[in-house]
Amino acid sequence: MLQTYIDTEYAPEKCFHCNGTGHVNGKICEVCGGQGDVLVAQPAIVCPLCNGSGIFDNGTCRVCGGSGWALL
Numbered sequence: 001m002l003q004t005y006i007d008t009e010y011a012p013e014k015c016f017h018c019n020g021t022g023h024v025n026g027k028i029c030e031v032c033g034g035q036g037d038v039l040v041a042q043p044a045i046v047c048p049l050c051n052g053s054g055i056f057d058n059g060t061c062r063v064c065g066g067s068g069w070a071l072l
């Protein structure tokens with residue numbers, strides 16, 4: 001069994017794409033998979049491109065994938 005040491009902590013944060021509901025327009029949110037939250041490296045940083053809205057240029061933010069959090 002391969003084990004990789006990971007020193008980064010992850011914690012679930014609210015998915016801004018669906019506003020934490022897990023659904024967008026009656027469909028399961030693609031960003032969080034319907035969970036309503038996404039795993040984000042801690043300390044969580046709001047996506048600098050969309051300012052946490054998950055939307056950029058009227059489309060899904062490419063940096064955060066719509067989650068509203070900086071994932072890297």
Ligand SMILES: [Zn+2]
Nearest residue numbers: 015018029032
């Ligand atoms: Zn979502």
Ligand SMILES: [Zn+2]
Nearest residue numbers: 047050061064
């Ligand atoms: Zn973003």
